[in-house]
Amino acid sequence: MRHRAGLIVGVVMLLVAAGGIVGWRWWHNRAPYGPKALGVTATLRLVDQATADAAMSPVNAEHAADGDQIFLGRVAWRRPPDIKADSGSFRVVILDKRTRRMPGLISVTSARPDDVGAGSDGALDVAEERYPWLRGIGPREINGSFWTAGNAITVSSVAASPVTFVMVLHPMRPETPPEQAVATAPAAVSDLLVALINVGSDGQVYWAQRLLN
Known part of the structure; x- marks a missing residue:
């Protein structure tokens, strides 16, 4: 009887532990707010160098040469009530749907310039695996190694809206x-x-x- 009681207690403890892990995972992966709470808007347009420079001032915009294209973009959202400024972060992704590639260098500024930058990290890989329409934002396997050449915009604070960026696309070489x-x-x-x-x-x-296109 004692052996059976001990077995029952052991099973109960395992179930409690498993439930705790499931509960922790649910809490850990639960978003503090959804996209609807942000009311996100985005614009993207082709511009000339003077327009790009003015939009980015005092930050320096990427400069274009003959044959290059300059794209000016803006992503804005409202800060949800009762949300701390350091509550999570964002990645703004620009992806060429034809080639499934991201741009190279991106100039970016925002209402809080110190909270934005450009680069890539493991979150892009996770998002690519979860959302098929983001295929191309993660690393590519080439000759047995994984490479990431393109950049996304990183935003470390929900208070950094609006985010303004300029990217220059060069002709294929x-x-x-x-x-x-x-x-x-x-x-x-x-x-x-x-x-x-x-x-x-x-x-x-x-x-x-998905904000545009």
Whole structure:
């Protein structure tokens, strides 16, 4: 009887532990707010150098050469009530739907310039696996190694809205190694998908919202 009672207690403890793990995972991956709470808006247009420079001032915008295209974009949202400024972060992704590649260098500024930048991290890989329409934002396997050439915009605070960015697309160069390939000109605005990804403090992806195209 004692052996049976001990077995029952052991099973109960295992069930409690399993339930605790499931509960923790649910809480850990639960978004503090959804995309509807933000009311996100986005714009993207082709501009000339003077327009790009004015929009980015006092930050320096990328400069274009002959044959290049300059895209000016803006992503804005409202801060949900009762949400702390450091409650999660965002990735703004621009993806050429034709080649499934992101742009190279991106100039970015915001209402809080210190809270924005450009780069890539593991959250993009997680988002790509979860959302098929984001295929191309994660690392690419080339000759047995994984490479990331393109950049996304990183936003470390929900209080950084609005975010303004300029990207310059250069014509494709045949000599470019595949591991360094990024989005290229010529491109139409409709070719470029813009999305917002909400990321938690441990890199967990809460959600992704397709904003344009």
